[in-house]
Amino acid sequence: NAGVTQTPKFQVLKTGQSMTLQCAQDMNHEYMSWYRQDPGMGLRLIHYSVGAGITDQGEVPNGYNVSRSTTEDFPLRLLSAAPSQTSVYFCASSPRVTGTLGSNQPQHFGDGTRLSIL
Amino acid sequence: DAKTTQPTSMDCAEGRAANLPCNHSTISGNEYVYWYRQIHSQGPQYIIHGLKNNETNEMASLIITEDRKSSTLILPHATLRDTAVYYCIVRVSAGGTSYGKLTFGQGTILTVHP
Numbered sequence: 549n550a551g552v553t554q555t556p557k558f559q560v561l562k563t564g565q566s567m568t569l570q571c572a573q574d575m576n577h578e579y580m581s582w583y584r585q586d587p588g589m590g591l592r593l594i595h596y597s598v599g600a601g602i603t604d605q606g607e608v609p610n611g612y613n614v615s616r617s618t619t620e621d622f623p624l625r626l627l628s629a630a631p632s633q634t635s636v637y638f639c640a641s642s643p644r645v646t647g648t649l650g651s652n653q654p655q656h657f658g659d660g661t662r663l664s665i666l
Numbered sequence: 667d668a669k670t671t672q673p674t675s676m677d678c679a680e681g682r683a684a685n686l687p688c689n690h691s692t693i694s695g696n697e698y699v700y701w702y703r704q705i706h707s708q709g710p711q712y713i714i715h716g717l718k719n720n721e722t723n724e725m726a727s728l729i730i731t732e733d734r735k736s737s738t739l740i741l742p743h744a745t746l747r748d749t750a751v752y753y754c755i756v757r758v759s760a761g762g763t764s765y766g767k768l769t770f771g772q773g774t775i776l777t778v779h780p
Contacts, residue, residue, distance in 0.1 A: 552709075581767065583770075589772070590753065590769075590770030590771050590772055590773060591710065591768070591770040592770070593767050593768070593769075596767060606767065638709050638710070640709075640710075640768075654700065654712035654715060655710075655712065655768060656712070657709030657710045657711070658709050659708060659709050660707075660708075660709050
């Protein structure tokens, strides 16, 4: 039972380079999201998706793109890396339960990608 | 989402109960209280959540005051492996195209010592 899998675990980039952080979940969860965590701070939401083909911005979306072509995958793209994007990135997923109260299901997190940009 | 206030750090002796408080005085009627923890270098781990009733699972108990303005997470028999940052979060239930996002604050650093 893999849960939420993030790759790579570590990455070093040069300023201006692009890369894609991968996130995959095998729990058939509708909701997926990306957070970043900077030293001494809590997690901040970058982008999220409520289902395949649907994405929206979180609180710190600038410099990042996402797409959701399948339920399982939710990649995060850095188009032109900047040193300010040095951080630990976490992907999370949760199920969507149909009902009058919506979904209060907890989110499951991956183990993170540690990204350094020089 | 309502803002939460937690102590910056707490200590607990191994084998004793750890009681972590959280204030959420502006919580709305449709907001749940969630607790997550983050052990060093790992992703956040879900612990427990509740709306207005006390909850218990294999990891912890959650006590929510009657006015819902504060709550306490209880780890009944803390171990060294419970040393982590504990986050109290209030979150609107997700529904339709509304994503019930989590807003993480600074959390409480719990240190369990021998």
